[in-house]
Amino acid sequence: xxxxxxxxxxxxxxxxxxxxxxxxxxxxxxxxxxxxxxxxxxxxxxxxxxxxxxxxxxxxxxxxxxxxxxxxxxxxxxxxxxxxxxxxxxxxxxxxxxxxxxxxxxxxxxxxxxxxxxxxxxxxxxxxxxxxxxxxxxxxxxxxxxxxxxxxxxxxxxxxxxxxxxxxxxxxxxxxxxxxxxxxxxxxxxxxxxxxxxxxxxxxxxxxxxxxxxxxxxxxxxxxxxxxxxxxxxxxxxxxxxxxxxxxxxxxxxxxxxxxxxxxxxxxxxxxxxxxxxxxxxxxxxxxxxxxxxxxxxxxxxxxxxxxxxxxxxxxxxxxxxxxxxxxxxxxxxxxxxxxxxxxxxxxxxxxxxxxxxxxxxxxxxxxxxxxxxxxxxxxxxxxxxxxx
Numbered sequence: 001x002x003x004x005x006x007x008x009x010x011x012x013x014x015x016x017x018x019x020x021x022x023x024x025x026x027x028x029x030x031x032x033x034x035x036x037x038x039x040x041x042x043x044x045x046x047x048x049x050x051x052x053x054x055x056x057x058x059x060x061x062x063x064x065x066x067x068x069x070x071x072x073x074x075x076x077x078x079x080x081x082x083x084x085x086x087x088x089x090x091x092x093x094x095x096x097x098x099x100x101x102x103x104x105x106x107x108x109x110x111x112x113x114x115x116x117x118x119x120x121x122x123x124x125x126x127x128x129x130x131x132x133x134x135x136x137x138x139x140x141x142x143x144x145x146x147x148x149x150x151x152x153x154x155x156x157x158x159x160x161x162x163x164x165x166x167x168x169x170x171x172x173x174x175x176x177x178x179x180x181x182x183x184x185x186x187x188x189x190x191x192x193x194x195x196x197x198x199x200x201x202x203x204x205x206x207x208x209x210x211x212x213x214x215x216x217x218x219x220x221x222x223x224x225x226x227x228x229x230x231x232x233x234x235x236x237x238x239x240x241x242x243x244x245x246x247x248x249x250x251x252x253x254x255x256x257x258x259x260x261x262x263x264x265x266x267x268x269x270x271x272x273x274x275x276x277x278x279x280x281x282x283x284x285x286x287x288x289x290x291x292x293x294x295x296x297x298x299x300x301x302x303x304x305x306x307x308x309x310x311x312x313x314x315x316x317x318x319x320x321x322x323x324x325x326x327x328x329x330x331x332x333x334x335x336x337x338x339x340x341x342x343x344x345x346x347x348x349x350x351x352x353x354x355x356x357x358x359x360x361x362x363x364x365x366x367x368x369x370x371x372x373x374x375x376x377x378x379x380x381x382x383x384x385x386x387x388x389x
Contacts, residue, residue, distance in 0.1 A: 011188050013215040013318055018116060018188075022217065022318060025075070026118035026327035029111040032362045033120055033147050033330050036109070037076065041388045042101045042126060044082045047091045047276070049099075053078030054274070057111045064113060075117040075191060076110030077241055086178055086223060086231045086302040086310050089272050090240050102128055104135055106312040112271065115189035119219050119312030120328035130334040135309055140337040141173035142224040142311040144350070145333035149183070149197075149222065150326055151352040153317055155214045159197045161209065166202060166222060169346055173339045176229035178310070179303075180205065183221045186316070188278045189270045191219070191243075200229065227308030240286065241299035243272040250293040260286030261295060273300060340355035 003386045007042040013019055036053045054074050081089040082103045091097060099105060103126045104166075110119035123139050125131045131139065145166040162183070170177045179200045185193035195210045197220070212218075233239075244264060250259045260283055267277065275283045290296045304310055318325040341347060 013217065014240050017099045017176050019318065019320075021116040022111040022118060024064055024328055025061070025111040025113045026120075026316060027330035028057055028113075029109055029118050029120050031060065032056045032078070032111065032329065033107055035123065036080070036107055037124055037296075037330065040080075040099060040107075040124065040126060042099055042307065044099050046089070046097045046099065047095050049080055050078040050090050050274070051093075051107050052274070055106075056110060057109070060125055061111055061113060061295070063195040070114040070200055072111075072170065074110065074273075076108065076119055076145050076272050077276075079106075079108040079241070080109065081106045081108070081301070081310070081312070082145045084227070084306055084308045084310055086225075086304060087181075087239065087312060088241050088301045090276065090387070091238075092240060092280055094280065096277075099126060104139075104309055104311065108312060110191070112189075113271075116166055117186050117217075118217075118316045119186075119191070119314055119315065120330070121221070121312045122330045122332075123311040123313065124333060126129050127279065130336045132336045136335040137336040137339050138226050138309045139311040139332065140173050140339075141170045142222050142264055142313040142333060142337050143335075144179070144346075145169040145222045145224065145311040146220060146315060148248055148346065148349045149220045149329045150315070150350055150354060151319060152318070153183075153212055153218055153220060154324055155199070155212055155319060157212050159195070159210045159212075160201075162175075162197045163199065163201060165349060167344065168343070169307040169341075170224050172341055172343055173224075173337065174347060175224045175236040175288065176200075176224055178223040178225050178229045178231060178304075178351045180231070181184055181221050181223045182207075182220050186217045186219055188339075191272065192291055199223070202320070212319060214319055214321055216315050217315060217382075218319070220317060223306055223309045223310060223312045223316045225304050227304040229304075231302035231304050234303050235301070238301040238342075239298050240275040240301075241272055242275065242291070242296040243299070244269055245297050246270065248294045250295055254288055257289040261290050263298070264290075325355070326354070329349060373389055 079090040108121040177199045181199040183197035196207045198207045205231035316328045
């Protein structure tokens with residue numbers, strides 16, 4: 001084994017230290033989500049909530065591994081997208097937008113420890129009592145699709161199996177999966193790896209077929225809508241989240257651009273960041289030139305049509321030898337959807353176990369135990385076949 005291969009092996013989930021760092025990041029981001037959610041009240045300023053989320057992640061991650069010189073902190077800036085806004089709404093300090101009673105609030109955030117990333121997104125309606133009607137349908141659709149994805153993102157399965165299944169789940173609630181949302185494999189310092197799960201198949205968007213493997217980590221990203229699932233960019237000025245394109249270089253012409261790009265390269269060389277973390281006046285001019293020459297990747301703020309409702313569930317899953325370990329999540333409020341799941345294939349997917357029982361040496365015992373394992377495999381095969389119908 002070469003040094004490079006040995007280093008790669010040490011940096012995946014076969015290393016207990018790596019697993020610990022993923023779970024430490026997950027614990028912090030779960031607590032950050034809880035904090036932000038507790039502050040989501042009518043008339044709360046969205047920018048204040050985003051700043052609280054980011055500050056909590058920075059402070060809590062800074063308390064870990066103090067004796068080691070490792071990077072840690074925000075892996076994805078806190079976003080709070082409301083109602084028909086799909087994602088990535090993380091306004092600048094000058095923004096005065098507030099939450100209102102009845103808003104469907106989507107919180108999205110991430111933390112990393114030594115580049116090992118945990119991300120989460122959660123949807124909550126600002127109201128007392130159970131959520132009913134189409135709001136309950138769209139949130140339940142996202143959550144059920146996430147539960148199905150958790151059971152299908154497992155070694156031996158293909159990314160296309162997940163794409164087909166989550167669309168089937170959304171349709172059962174008379175909702176749609178939003179186009180253009182991708183679930184990514186994650187590695188150390190890589191939030192958007194090459195292995196991808198497409199949310200919706202379309203002629204315009206294609207990804208390579210890939211098979212999930214043991215010791216991989218994935219960010220599973222599910223966005224459902226009561227609309228047509230084809231969101232649009234309405235205002236480029238709302239875009240505030242960027243990521244350095246490390247493979248691109250260009251000699252910037254403007255002084256403000258060079259200043260901002262130098263600051264970005266020092267503070268945020270790899271992870272996504274919010275323009276709120278930069279000098280706002282200089283950033284507006286400087287960021288534009290950086291984007292125009294592909295030095296930065298944008299995370300645009302997309303919208304469905306007014307009146308459409310959007311829900312977002314995202315979680316991080318570790319594909320461990322003993323099964324899938326979902327490390328980021330938050331309980332949903334009480335939901336009373338009008339639709340119910342009657343599809344036998346969706347029920348079969350939901351019945352799949354997330355953990356696998358491995359006997360000594362990885363061998364299966366014969367007899368009744370072995371028969372049970374075969375039954376589980378048969379159910380798995382039926383569910384996969386169903387996703388292709």
